[in-house]
Amino acid sequence: xRGKDFSVEQAxxxxxxxxxxxxxxxxxxxxxxxxVQEEFGYxxxxxxxxxxxxxxxxxxxxxxxxxxxxxxxxxxxGKNIITACSGTACHVKxxxxxxxxxxxxxGLTDKQETTExxxxxxxKVNCVGVCSISPVVIINxxxxxxxxxxKILKEIKLLKKKK
Ligand code: FES
Numbered sequence: 788x789r790g791k792d793f794s795v796e797q798a799x800x801x802x803x804x805x806x807x808x809x810x811x812x813x814x815x816x817x818x819x820x821x822x823v824q825e826e827f828g829y830x831x832x833x834x835x836x837x838x839x840x841x842x843x844x845x846x847x848x849x850x851x852x853x854x855x856x857x858x859x860x861x862x863x864x865g866k867n868i869i870t871a872c873s874g875t876a877c878h879v880k881x882x883x884x885x886x887x888x889x890x891x892x893x894g895l896t897d898k899q900e901t902t903e904x905x906x907x908x909x910x911k912v913n914c915v916g917v918c919s920i921s922p923v924v925i926i927n928x929x930x931x932x933x934x935x936x937x938k939i940l941k942e943i944k945l946l947k948k949k950k
Contacts, residue, residue, distance in 0.1 A: 793831040793863075801826050802834060806841045813844055816852050820859055829860040857912070865901045865908035867946050870925040874914030877922040885922060886911060888936040892943060906947070 795802065805826070809819045819838065824830055830853050839846040853859040871877075871886045886909070890897075893907050901908040915923055920932025924939050926946070931939060 793827060793833065795833050795837055798827070798831075798834060802837050806838060809838075809842065813842060816844075816849060817856070820849065820853055824859060829863050832861070863901065863905065865905050867907045867927055867943075868925075869907060869909045869927075869943070870915070871909065871911050872913070872915045872921065872923040872925075873911045874918070874921075876914070876918035880922040882922040885924060885934055885936050885939060888940060889924075889943065892940055907943070 805819065805822055808822070809815055812819075820830060820835075823834055823838065827834060835849050835853065836846050839849045853861060869889060871882060871889065873882045873886065889895075889909055893902050893909060895902065895909060900910055915925065915930075917923055917930065917932060920930075922934050924931045924934040926939070926942050931942070
């Protein structure tokens with residue numbers, strides 16, 4: 788069950804099996820959160836609360852970890868993930884321009900990361916570690932170096948067609 792419509796009732800079976808897997812392992816917070824995210828595509832607040840309560844670990848502890856690590860997402864994410872690097876090297880090579888093109892193409896406002904139809908999430912990150920090929924855009928884990936707006940928009944167009 789992924790996307791916007793998370794409900795504890797519908798996810799009961801999955802939550803129960805995650806609880807069984809981590810029962811007695813109160814220290815395994817990160818792997819547990821990774822599993823929850825793998826199941827639902829993000830960390831639904833109700834799911835984290837449910838598991839924290841069952842494991843008798845304070846909810847705030849889980850949320851502290853979830854908000855500390857960039858790998859965790861507390862809001863639903865789109866089917867396709869576009870990660871645009873806006874670190875210094877990429878910025879110098881025009882990453883903002885590319886990001887603006889992508890936003891416009893997807894109809895995203897400045898405060899919005901995910902499209903209404905949940906098709907795409909655009910996230911900005913600081914340096915993905917391959918500055919020599921900046922500017923860098925990662926689309927569904929595929930790295931596009933020396934990214935040009937036209938090429939990136941073409942990739943997005945192809946993904947839109949796959950819907
Ligand atoms: S700044 Fe973009 S890869 Fe380093």
